[in-house]
Amino acid sequence: MARKTTFQEIRELDLKHQGVLAAYLCERMLPNYDLFHESTGFGDPKVLRGGLNAVWDKLSVNKGSDWQRWQEKLEECTPNEQDFDVLGMFPAIAACTALSSLMQGIEDKDGAPLLDVAKISQGSVAHFLELGELANIDDAGERAVAMDEHPLSAYEIEVQQAMVGFLQDTAVIDKELVREVRAIAREEGISNLGL
Numbered sequence: 001m002a003r004k005t006t007f008q009e010i011r012e013l014d015l016k017h018q019g020v021l022a023a024y025l026c027e028r029m030l031p032n033y034d035l036f037h038e039s040t041g042f043g044d045p046k047v048l049r050g051g052l053n054a055v056w057d058k059l060s061v062n063k064g065s066d067w068q069r070w071q072e073k074l075e076e077c078t079p080n081e082q083d084f085d086v087l088g089m090f091p092a093i094a095a096c097t098a099l100s101s102l103m104q105g106i107e108d109k110d111g112a113p114l115l116d117v118a119k120i121s122q123g124s125v126a127h128f129l130e131l132g133e134l135a136n137i138d139d140a141g142e143r144a145v146a147m148d149e150h151p152l153s154a155y156e157i158e159v160q161q162a163m164v165g166f167l168q169d170t171a172v173i174d175k176e177l178v179r180e181v182r183a184i185a186r187e188e189g190i191s192n193l194g195l
Contacts, residue, residue, distance in 0.1 A: 023182070
């Protein structure tokens with residue numbers, strides 16, 4: 001029997017486990033937004049931090065929040081492609097989009113937007129490499145192979161699979177587990193782009 005993909009395994013997690021995974025992945029993307037803000041002065045990292053903190057609170061102690069208001073604030077902080085011509089813009093947009101999907105999934109109690117966070121995280125790595133290190137490879141097939149073999153791509157998939165495995169082995173999501181996962185993300189000290 002063929003091995004399940006990471007995305008198939010995520011779909012099989014229950015909703016609360018999916019939420020913890022998505023929050024963990026967002027935590028790893030937030031530094032990309034911070035770097036973009038530092039280099040351009042655009043946006044407000046405190047909005048993303050506050051929104052993600054509200055999600056962690058919801059996951060750990062079921063604290064309610066005004067998700068629509070957070071979404072509005074987040075939209076104001078999301079860079080517009082037409083306004084910036086820097087490589088860091090796309091990872092910043094990905095961080096905002098992922099956090100928006102996470103909030104939508106939490107609010108709607110729907111796993112599809114939570115799965116989207118994993119796809120956005122992997123996609124942001126791929127896009128970063130395509131526009132950066134691998135931009136000089138013209139052949140699409142050659143570029144795809146280079147992408148698959150790149151340490152950053154492999155690491156992103158490994159990280160996602162490791163957290164999925166960890167959550168599969170965890171029957172109950174409680175306050176301590178949420179705190180532990182959040183600490184793991186922060187202690188890594190680097191974003192999903194290795195920054």
